[in-house]
Amino acid sequence: MADEKSIEQMSLNDNSAVAASAIEDVVDPWNVSTSSATGVDYDKLITRFGSSKVQPALIERFETVTGHRAHHLLRRGIFFSHREFDNILTLHEKGKPFYLYTGRGPSSEAMHIGHLIPFIFTKWLQEVFDVPLVIQLTDDEKFLWKDLKLEECRRLAKENIKDIIAIGFDPAKTFIFTDFDYMSSVPEFYRNVIRVQRCVTFNQAKGIFGFDDSSCIGKIAFPAIQAVPSFSSSFPHIFGDKKDIQCLIPCAIDQDPYFRMTRDVAPRLGFRKPALLHSTFFPALQGAQTKMSASDPNSSIGLTDTDKQIKTKINKYAFSGGGATTEEHREKGGNCDVDISYQYLTFLLEDDERLEQIRKDYTSGELLTGYLKKELIEILQPLIGAHRERRKAVTDETVKEFTTPRKLNYTPSNPTAAS
């Protein structure tokens, strides 16, 4: 009952916060928008969602515990918020197992570069921690939310799996599944779905996800399906009968409502609450008021875009924080906080010193927008080009290798630690 109350309280808090800042920021799994040119106010979001800021001390602890330098996405505050990441570091320190879980809703054939961010980061986490990874493709979610035929959702899921594999995951440690296939083949998964569904009332689901009386019942029941990959007992072929292995979910913060709900019901079911690492959004080309969207190809750089398309899109659409004329720019300088090319460089340019030099020179007016765009194009073209090549090499056989339910090669996260 206490938990029932806490989820209700959480929803109420969330709703009142939404009302207070509705004019500026909307962030949920289906919509992201703000009226501010500098993008979503992420500090406010931390308060609203009740997560914790990734503080320098946590990054330091990560580096000490793992012996690895933090990824630039972590160092630069792009993965800015977390829930219990410190606990994951403790597990690693003690040599206790945990696993990674992330996902994709296959609503379009071509994923965009924003979607790559959580996957690139997840791949790095997997390499650092040497732990199993499960990746969920919610083809059922897209069938319920988008005007798509069921077979089309299944096809898009298969296409997206190829893009995900092309990121370079290790097949010995990675299991990729689609809901339509996995739900009908592994009974333990569906049993957990039903357990979660019994714990959450319609009233609570309305509070968390904004459902109303016209929402179809499939949508109302769906969040349980995104919740249960957080529980190790949903994957008996990987974890046997262990139901207490914690998971860590890297994702952008739009997915947090699903996992607030999951964390609330987990203890009632005797499961571990998932830990999370949340990223900011890779903004749309037109400006940080919205995130990149696959449904508007001109707002995004797609993973299938050609070199020419990349160049044209950046030159034509990437919002500039520069002055209206060269003279004005030289005099007043550029504004990196709103300049989309600079924002993209913070996600993609690994060299800290170079990025800082660009920031200084653009802010002082020495560098023009055209230079930033050129720099960005020179990073994007080989990055997307290499992805296109790796994707071409993914065959149906490779897909089968990743999607067959099987044992993964997992050892305690830090086998050298004292037990």
Ligand code: TYM
């Ligand atoms: P989807 O397909 O909308 O997004 C896939 C992943 O990409 C993140 N994301 C972004 N990250 C940075 N910048 C952006 N512009 C951007 N747009 C999307 C999302 O947060 C997500 O991590 N329901 C989910 C699929 C899912 C899932 C999960 C995601 C199922 N289980 C577990 C994360 C973790 C969805 O539709 O994601």
